[in-house]
Amino acid sequence: MSLVHLPPEIRRGVRDVAPLLIGIAPFGLVAGAAAIDAGLTPLQAVGLSVVVFAGASQLAAIDLLGSNAELLVVVLTGAVINLRMLMYSASIAPHFRALRSGWKSLCAYVLTDQAYALSIARYTDAEAELDPRERRRYYLAVGLSLWVVWQCCTLLGIVVGARVPDSWGLAFAVPLVFLSLLIPAITTKPKAIAALVGGGVAVAGEVFAVPLDLGLILGGLAGVVAGVIADERLSTVSGNAESDAGGEP
Template sequence: MLTGVVTIAAGVSPVKAIFMTLAMFAGAAQVSVAQLMAEHSSAIIIVATAIMINLRFIMYSASITPYLGTVSLWQRLFLSYTLSDQAYAVSIVEFNKPDSPFLRAPFFAGACTSLYFTWMFATLCGIFFGALIPPSWSFDFAVPLTFLALLVPNITDRSTALAAFIAALVALLTVSLPYNMGLMLGAVSGIAAGYFSERKKHHD
């Protein structure tokens, strides 16, 4: 809902907001694109920002693919389009359980599909009814809460804890950079910290 509200508040028409939601299916990127459009940024900057914010989905795909086994081309296309932070998080936690009773590909498809339709419905509600939400509800605080809920179950050892800490520290220190560059620097720094920590652990 917050994504729909912010998109309309940035001056994007409802028709364009609906198209953005269907085409992008990425809340953080949609909010950033809407804000850049409101600031009359160039098309190159807008597209580059959206791509940089969504680069994390490459990491998600590389991480989740080994668990899915053999899937057809149309299934891969569907799962790549509906992949989200939430669907990835709940799936990777489940797949790492040694006694999980679920078939992995159907579980992941179910997570992706249920989140997709929920997201679309909630965003449309924000687009058309967002003006009715009282500002005192502070919906903007729901975004960091959501990502914290995704983050905590995946901090399972020293490497993941270090990655989370470094990513958060760098993102906070660089929050004033334009075009959400601080977010990207934080992500890259966290990945690097976790990678080198994991390598050091295996060498010890």
Template sequence: MPEQTPATARSAFLEGAREISVLVPGIFPFGMVAGISAMQAGLTPLQAFGGSLFIFAGASQLVAYELIGNAAPVLLIVLAALTVNLRFLLYSTALAPLMAPLPLRLRALCAYIMTDQAYAFGYRRWTEHPERPFPQAYYMGAALPLLATWLSSTVAGILLGSGVPDEWGLQFAVPLCFIAILVPAVKDRATLAAALVGGSVAIMLGGLPWKLSLLIGALCGIMAGVLLSARPTAKEPGNA
């Protein structure tokens, strides 16, 4: 049966929400880990919820909470969070032509609700199915449910605190979420190099204090990807 094309922005929004729903079960424990980590770092419940509301970036939140709990310098905490979030600059640049027709308030909303998952779904739908209308509505339909899931799961983590049994295995939720994002994203030599170099450096430097291995690994991965993408691709044999 041919795929039905959404006739309205509302139907495209619902399409995005429906397709992103498969990731919600993995996002919820991720958000719980963020809430629990914030409480264990010494934040108040209001501060922990504010982190998810105003930052809304799980990886950088976890890095920041880890550093806060280890009494790291404020400058290092900010630098680490910004480094982890550098990928959103690339995401925003890639989606800028898509969002350009929207008014400023909606472009700001789309920037705020951007996540790895929403970007991946929205960009794929826009580039692989350009004939399907209302890609902006689809993107928002994919992104907003993740925001609601993130905030509600953070509250659950705050309420549970450290009372979550180890048998639940919540510590595996974060790496599993990022593995699910990373594997489809590796489509060329540059992204493969960034993933391999960044991960390898972070593992090798795992003994450094204040989780500096993550910061250094991220920087090395970014540099590897940029350097490789800047190199001209080799010409195929027989081509002039």
């Protein structure tokens, strides 16, 4: 079936997500290649990608598995990184109330940053004109497009990674990917403080050999706390400054 003959909301979802698919392709390749470099078998690497389906969590899990971290630590790290999905779920859930439990489960499985952002923007812009079926079609068109491209790129990375010599130093790919995700995201002072504190704690955990490789989890939690505190402090200072300015004759 050609794209022209698909329902309008499916066509729109595929069209809206198309530019983002180009961006996630390199990360999928790195995730697949890094999984092989970390010692996973091709079947294990594919299973990890299908079950987890979360770029940052997947890369973090691969990095920890490569350093022989405890399985519990790997799971907890992935859970901490994906805590934002709870907020996404709470935000988008009202739009899916009319769906059956099976559809809700599928929607939950393919929930990503991109699927959430595009879908919320679409629903907010035209919710009154979209019935539950149309909302489901748009969301799944976005989510499943991301899923298919991610899995295909991960599989390609697995095939390529199995042929890359150890001398190429593929282990550096994962940290470089995280840096490429982190730097564009630092757009405010609270975010910068969160990045510095979180990164500093994680590095300190590695330097001082924190038991069970918990440095990454501690770094993530410390970064969140530091960012929240910094945001509150800066908001208070800004509010006081505005009050003082408003009180001048």
